[in-house]
Amino acid sequence: MLNYCKRCKEIHSSEDICPFYQKQLREHPELLTEAANFSTVAAQYHLISSQTLDTVAKGINKISGSQLGYEGTQQYMRDVQVFRQLKVDAYCKSGAFENARNARSYIENASNGQRDTLIKKLNGTGQ
Numbered sequence: 001m002l003n004y005c006k007r008c009k010e011i012h013s014s015e016d017i018c019p020f021y022q023k024q025l026r027e028h029p030e031l032l033t034e035a036a037n038f039s040t041v042a043a044q045y046h047l048i049s050s051q052t053l054d055t056v057a058k059g060i061n062k063i064s065g066s067q068l069g070y071e072g073t074q075q076y077m078r079d080v081q082v083f084r085q086l087k088v089d090a091y092c093k094s095g096a097f098e099n100a101r102n103a104r105s106y107i108e109n110a111s112n113g114q115r116d117t118l119i120k121k122l123n124g125t126g127q
């Protein structure tokens with residue numbers, strides 16, 4: 001896609017970042033962190049798709065030499081939300097999902113019955 005840039009009075013392709021913003025990002029790399037935080041939250045609430053973000057990330061990577069990528073962000077955020085829900089809801093008393101280590105140990109040592117229950121809870125929580 002092509003965009004007319006009022007600042008440069010030129011046409012930029014969506015693959016390229018306006019030289020003005022390139023300069024600004026080089027001088028203030030902390031802006032990238034803020035942009036990454038913002039877009040992660042926006043993706044979490046499905047305001048933007050990770051496909052859109054990947055185009056943006058490619059442009060940023062080109063000038064900053066970073067390895068940003070947003071593919072799978074939505075699934076990742078969904079997993080985090082499901083995990084948090086298991087922690088505060090289904091397994092709040094046992095603490096099995098209090099942290100990643102507990103969860104791993106719980107899953108590795110679970111009986112068949114416990115595994116079935118977990119899968120049922122996951123399906124319920126996922127919905």
Ligand SMILES: [Zn+2]
Pocket residue numbers: 005006007008009012018019020
């Ligand atoms: Zn421009």
